[in-house]
Amino acid sequence: MKTRPIIYSVIAVILIAAGVYTLINNKKQNEAETAIVAQKNTDVSVNVTQAKYEHINNDYSANGTFAPYQELSFPSEISGRIMRVFVDEGSYVRAGQTVATIKKDQLEVDNSNANAAYQNAVVDNQRYENAFKTGGVTKQQVDNSRLQVKNARAQLQQANLRIGDTNVRASISGIINKRLIEPGSVVSPGTVMFDIVNVSRLKLKVNVNEAQVASMKVGDEIDVKASVYPDVAFKGRISFIAPLADSSLNFPVEIEINNSTEKVLRAGMYGTGVFNSKKTGTEHAMLVLPKDAFVNGVSSNQVFVVNPDNTVKLTTLVIGRIFGNQIEILDGIKEGVQVVTTGQINLINGAKVKIVK
Numbered sequence: 001m002k003t004r005p006i007i008y009s010v011i012a013v014i015l016i017a018a019g020v021y022t023l024i025n026n027k028k029q030n031e032a033e034t035a036i037v038a039q040k041n042t043d044v045s046v047n048v049t050q051a052k053y054e055h056i057n058n059d060y061s062a063n064g065t066f067a068p069y070q071e072l073s074f075p076s077e078i079s080g081r082i083m084r085v086f087v088d089e090g091s092y093v094r095a096g097q098t099v100a101t102i103k104k105d106q107l108e109v110d111n112s113n114a115n116a117a118y119q120n121a122v123v124d125n126q127r128y129e130n131a132f133k134t135g136g137v138t139k140q141q142v143d144n145s146r147l148q149v150k151n152a153r154a155q156l157q158q159a160n161l162r163i164g165d166t167n168v169r170a171s172i173s174g175i176i177n178k179r180l181i182e183p184g185s186v187v188s189p190g191t192v193m194f195d196i197v198n199v200s201r202l203k204l205k206v207n208v209n210e211a212q213v214a215s216m217k218v219g220d221e222i223d224v225k226a227s228v229y230p231d232v233a234f235k236g237r238i239s240f241i242a243p244l245a246d247s248s249l250n251f252p253v254e255i256e257i258n259n260s261t262e263k264v265l266r267a268g269m270y271g272t273g274v275f276n277s278k279k280t281g282t283e284h285a286m287l288v289l290p291k292d293a294f295v296n297g298v299s300s301n302q303v304f305v306v307n308p309d310n311t312v313k314l315t316t317l318v319i320g321r322i323f324g325n326q327i328e329i330l331d332g333i334k335e336g337v338q339v340v341t342t343g344q345i346n347l348i349n350g351a352k353v354k355i356v357k
Contacts, residue, residue, distance in 0.1 A: 043354035046343035048306055049293060051333050053285040056323045061274045062253070064206035066226075068267045069256070070172050070198035076187040078102065078165045087194075089179050093170040099194060100168040100181065114152070114159040121145075121152040174198035197267060202257050204236060204271045207250035211321065212275065216241055222255050223274040229263050236273065287333075288326040289317075292341040298327060304340040304347055305333060306355070312340060314349045 080102035087099045128145040131137045178195035187193065204224055208216070216238060224234040240254040255273050259265050295302045301319055304312040317332030333339070338355075340347065347353070 043310075043352050044343055044346045045356050046304075046306075046312075046340045046347070046353045048338045048355055049290060049341050051287055051289055051329060051335055051337045051339060053335055054288050054326065055285050056288065056326060056328075059274065059276050060212060061272050062206035062208050062212075063270065063272050064204050066202045066204055066257075066265055066267050066269050066271050068174075068197040068199050069201040069203060070174060070196075071267075072172050072174075072196045073192045074099075074168075074171065074194040074196055075189070076102070076168070076191045076193055077189055078162055079188045080166065080186070082181050082183055082185040082187060085179070085181060085183055087176050087179065089176050091176045092174070093176060093196065094173045095170055097170050098167050099170050099176075102166040102168065102187065114156040118149075118152040118156045121149040125149045168193065170194075170196060172196055172198055173200075199259055199265075199267055202259055202265055202267060203239065204255040204257060204273055206253050206255065206273050207246070207248070208253055208275075209250055210245070213241060213251040213253070216253065216275070223276060224255060224257055225272045225274065226263075226265055227270040227272075228265075232263055234260070234263075234265075286320070287329040287335060288323075289329055289339060290341060291325050291327060293339045294327070295344050298322070303333075304344055306338040306340060306353060310353055310355070312347055312349070312351055312353055 083101045083103050085100045087093055093099055125145040125148070128137055128142045132139070132142045174196040175198075176194055177197045179193075180195075181187065181191075181193045218238050218241060220238045222236045222238060224236040226232065226234065234257050236255040236257040238253060239256040240252075242252040245251050253273075257265070265271075289303065291298055293303045294300055295304065295314070298319065302314055302316050305315045306312055315332055318330040320328035320330045322328070340353065343353070
C-alpha cells in the first residue's frame with residue numbers, strides 16, 4: 001500500500017521532466033527558424049524622401065473686432081443746471097465745438113465777488129508799499145499784503161475758468177454716440193453728459209502668437225477684410241504691438257484702417273487681418289519633411305535616416321511650424337539627407353533597408 005504513493009510521485013516527476021524537455025526543444029527550434037527567416041530577409045523594403053528647402057506660403061490671418069480710433073465719455077467739470085443742448089445722438093462735432101451750456105448766474109456772482117476782492121487786494125498792497133517807503137509799516141506787513149494779492153488773483157482766475165466751463169466744448173472730433181442730458185438736467189463734476197466716438201479711422205484689434213509676432217513691426221501694411229464686405233480688401237497699418245503677452249500667451253496687435261466713405265465700417269463689426277509673408281518680410285525657403293516621415297506621428301520628433309551603407313539611424317529632430325503636410329525642420333538633419341517615409345513599423349535602429357524606387 002505504501003509503495004503506490006511513491007510510484008505516483010515518480011511518474012509525476014517523469015512527466016514534468018518530459019514537459020520541460022519538450023518546451024526547451026520547441027524554443028530552440030523556433031529560434032533556429034527565426035534565424036533562418038532573418039537571414040533570408042535581412043533587408044526591409046522602404047520608401048524614402050529627401051530633406052529639401054522649399055518656399056512655403058506661410059500667410060496667416062487673425063480675427064478681431066473694429067474699435068473707434070478715439071472714444072470718450074465726456075463729463076461735466078462743474079456743478080449746475082443744463083440750459084441748452086446743441087447736439088443730438090448721431091451729430092458730428094469738432095474738437096472745441098460748444099455742445100451744451102450750463103446756467104451761470106451764480107458763477108457770474110462768484111466771479112464778480114472774486115474780481116472785487118482782487119481789486120481791493122491790489123489797492124491795499126499799493127498803500128502798504130508806499131507806507132513801507134516812509135517807514136510807516138513793517139516788511140512783514142508788506143509781505144502779507146503781497147500774498148493777499150497773489151491769493152486774490154488765483155481765486156479770480158479760478159472763477160473765470162468756471163465761467164468758461166459753462167460752455168461745454170467737445171474735446172475730440174467725432175460722432176455723438178450717446179446723449180445723457182436734457183435741458184433742465186442738474187450735473188455735478190464727473191457727471192457723464194455725452195459719449196463721443198471718432199470713427200474716421202478704426203482700429204482692428206487682434207491677437208497673434210509668439211511665432212507670428214516675431215516677424216511684425218509697427219508700420220507694416222496689412223490687408224484687412226470685414227465680414228459685412230467679404231469681397232472688399234481694406235488697407236491697414238500696424239499701429240501697436242503689445243510688449244507683453246496676455247494670459248493666453250497671445251500678443252494684442254492693433255491695425256489702423258481709414259474708414260471709407262463708400263464702404264462704411266462701424267465699430268464693433270468683425271474683421272480679419274491677413275498677414276502676408278511677402279509684406280512682412282518673412283517669406284523664405286525652409287527645410288521641410290513630409291508628415292509621413294515621422295515615426296508614430298509628428299509629436300515624436302523622430303525619423304529614420306538612411307545611412308550610406310543602407311542602414312537606418314533613429315534621429316530626433318527639432319521641428320518648427322506645420323504647413324499642411326509639410327513640417328519645418330529647424331535642426332537635426334541637413335538638406336539632401338534621405339529619410340524613410342513608409343515601412344518604419346518594421347525598423348529598428350541599425351536595421352538594413354532596401355529602397356523601393
